[in-house]
Amino acid sequence: MDVDSLKLVNWEVLRDMGVPHGYALKICHHVQTNFTPSAPPPPSSHQDAPMCPIHDQPLFALCEEDGALLCRDCARCAPHTQHECLDAPTAIKEIREKLTEWEPDGDIDAEIEEQRATVADLQTQLNEATDELHKLEKRKKVQETAKGDIKSALEHSKSIPKPPFNMVVLQQLHQLWSSLGQQSPPLRGSKMPVTKEQLAWLKQNVVKNGKMRTKLLMQTESMPPPASFHQCCDDKGPTLVLVMLQNAGSQPNQNRGKKKKSSANNHPTVSIIGGFTSVSWKSEYPYCNSHHKTTCGCLGYGTPDPNACLFSLKSFDGSPPVAFPLKPGYQQQAVWHNTGVGVFFGNPNYNEFTSRGTEFAANQVGCQAFQTPGNQPRDLVQGGTVIGFEVHSCN
Numbered sequence: 001m002d003v004d005s006l007k008l009v010n011w012e013v014l015r016d017m018g019v020p021h022g023y024a025l026k027i028c029h030h031v032q033t034n035f036t037p038s039a040p041p042p043p044s045s046h047q048d049a050p051m052c053p054i055h056d057q058p059l060f061a062l063c064e065e066d067g068a069l070l071c072r073d074c075a076r077c078a079p080h081t082q083h084e085c086l087d088a089p090t091a092i093k094e095i096r097e098k099l100t101e102w103e104p105d106g107d108i109d110a111e112i113e114e115q116r117a118t119v120a121d122l123q124t125q126l127n128e129a130t131d132e133l134h135k136l137e138k139r140k141k142v143q144e145t146a147k148g149d150i151k152s153a154l155e156h157s158k159s160i161p162k163p164p165f166n167m168v169v170l171q172q173l174h175q176l177w178s179s180l181g182q183q184s185p186p187l188r189g190s191k192m193p194v195t196k197e198q199l200a201w202l203k204q205n206v207v208k209n210g211k212m213r214t215k216l217l218m219q220t221e222s223m224p225p226p227a228s229f230h231q232c233c234d235d236k237g238p239t240l241v242l243v244m245l246q247n248a249g250s251q252p253n254q255n256r257g258k259k260k261k262s263s264a265n266n267h268p269t270v271s272i273i274g275g276f277t278s279v280s281w282k283s284e285y286p287y288c289n290s291h292h293k294t295t296c297g298c299l300g301y302g303t304p305d306p307n308a309c310l311f312s313l314k315s316f317d318g319s320p321p322v323a324f325p326l327k328p329g330y331q332q333q334a335v336w337h338n339t340g341v342g343v344f345f346g347n348p349n350y351n352e353f354t355s356r357g358t359e360f361a362a363n364q365v366g367c368q369a370f371q372t373p374g375n376q377p378r379d380l381v382q383g384g385t386v387i388g389f390e391v392h393s394c395n
Contacts, residue, residue: 061087063080064086192388205309215395217239219388222386239391239394241277245385246269247383271314279334282337283339310365345369362381
C-alpha cells in the first residue's frame, strides 16, 4: 500500500472492515505518526477542543462503558482497550437521540397535586386541633377563676357570724353555684348530651326520689367486660345506667356531646336508653344454689326491686322520653347479679336490657318483665351501635 492510500485510512474505515477497535486506533496512530510527517495542522476547531488532563492531547472519543472522554493515548490504555468507544460525531448523534426520546418517570404533576391535598388535610386537622386547644385553655382559665371565687366566697362566709347576714351569704354562694352549674353538664361528669329537661324527666319518672345526687362510677365508649363493670359498680347502692347508641347511617362519634334539634325530617343521630335499680349490683346473689343456676342459665336468682325501671331518654325517631316500669308480679325478675354478665335487667330468656360479655341487647323490652305502652314489645337498639356507657350512683 502506497503512502497516498495510507492517508485514506482512518478509524471509522477500519472499524467498518471488522478490525477490532483497539487495533484500529493503533493503526491510525501509526499511519499518522510515520507516513504524514508534513501533514497540515488540525482545523481550528481542534485547536479549541478540550484537552486531556493526563496526556495534554485533544479529546476525540467517548467510552460508552465508563462515560469518559478519551484522547488517543487514553484509548490505547487499559481499561478502555476492552471497551466500546465512539468517536465524537457518532456519540453526539446517539446522545441527541436519547435526549429527544427522554421522558420523565411517572406523572409528577399528579403526585404534586396529591401531596398538596395531603398538606391541606393536615393543615385543616391542625387548625381544628388548635381551635380545640384554645377552647380548653379558655375553659381552664374560667375554672381557675371559679376556684378563686369559691375560695374567696367561702372565706368571706366564715367572717359573717351574725344571723341577719346569713341570707346575704346564702345569696352569694347560691349565685356562685348557679354560675358554675351553667358551665357544667346537667348530669355531673357525663359526656352524653343529656339536657336539663331530660334530667328533670328522669327524676320525676325513673328515679322518683326527687334528689338524684349522682356520682359517676364508670364511663366507657363501649360495653365493658363484666369483671370491669362489677369492679366499679358493685355495692354502690342505687344506680342509673345510660347507654348511648349511634345511628347506623351516621359517622361514629360525629355528634357526641353536641345538641341537635330534631324535627320530622331531621332526626337525632344518637339515642340514649337506660335502666334504674334501687338495689346494689353484686357479682353473685347470695341466695344462689346450683339447682337455680342450672334452670336459669347460670345466672342465679333474680334480685327483687319494685323500683327497677327501663327507659328511652332520646330516640332516633325524635319521640319524647318514655319509661318502662316493672309489670305487676315480676319484681323477682328486676335485675340479675352474676360474674358472667354485666348490666342485666329482666328475664334471662329475653333481651330486655342485657349485657353478656361485651355484647349489648335491648330489643325485646316488654316481652316479659317490663311494661310498654299498649303492651307492644319495643326494640330500643334499633340497629344502633354502642358508643357510650355510663353508670351513675344515685345515693
